[in-house]
Amino acid sequence: MSETPIPQTQFAELTWRGDSLKLEYQWVGVKQSDYPVVVFLHEGLGSIALWKDFPERMCREYGLTGLVFSRYGYGLSTPRPHDERWQTTFMHEQAREVLPALFASLGLERPWLFGHSDGGSIALLYAASFPQALDGIVVVAPHILVEDVTIENIAQAREAYVSTDFAVKLKRYHADPESAFWGWNNVWLDPAFRAWNIEDVLSDIVCPVLAIQGEGDEYGTLAQVQGIVRKVPQAHLTVIPECGHSPHREKPALVAQLAAEFITGAHRTA
Secondary structure, eight states: OOOOOOOOEEEEEEEETTEEEEEEEEEEEOSSOSSOOEEEEOOTTOOHHHHTTHHHHHHHHTTOEEEEEOOTTSTTSOOOOTTOOOOTTHHHHIIIIIHHHHHHHHTOOSOEEEEETHHHHHHHHHHHHOTTSOSEEEEESOOSBOOHHHHHHHHHHHHHHHHSSHHHHHTTTOSOHHHHHHHHHHHHTSGGGGGOBOGGGGGGOOSOEEEEEETTOTTOOTHHHHHHHHHOTTEEEEEESSOOSOHHHHSHHHHHHHHHHHHHHHHHHO
16 A cells, blocks of 8 residues: 555634634545545544544545544643543533534535544434434444443553553643543543433434444443444444454454445445
């Protein structure tokens, strides 16, 4: 495969809840595609940089145009003030408030969403909140409820952050690692977050859904994706053996093929 082009970083300026935000974003893949734009939504400690070249390679290989961005508090986007604690509704707010504002600022209509982990949950919430506003979603290791195994591993991440060079490693992907880590870690370990559950809204999803999870996911059991299939009749499920929480990094060629063929196939039959 030829060398992957380096996408150019740009910034979208939004006003959210009275505050001005800058969100970094990149266009990846082909410049013109026969298919809708695919928007990539990163995980709880993710950013544009942590996706590495997966979105570019997937989109270019399958003739897709992609949009990758870093959420508020991540990457090169506006950092979270260190005294600001996110609420247990933070994923709902991203889906129902920030994503529509970002899409409006970029003139983006009816995209596909490809979300990993927290990004997968945000994709599900967006699809449930705006059923006619997108063509479909691919969710990889999403959360629909809080499990003990999730909390245990997030607690271990906190211990690693305060006792190892974890913060130094995060600096590769975030201008402000403190903003990224504590925004995510504090809300997930908030006792009130144990009641977080989005199963009741999943039946509002009418678009095509592909749910992917690694069989050995350390942040959630297969109850997460099985719950999606139970609530969303048109959802398709793929469980990847010998794979953990980040299938797009552990099995990138397989995940790209699964996602791209689902997206292009759904578009042709629409």
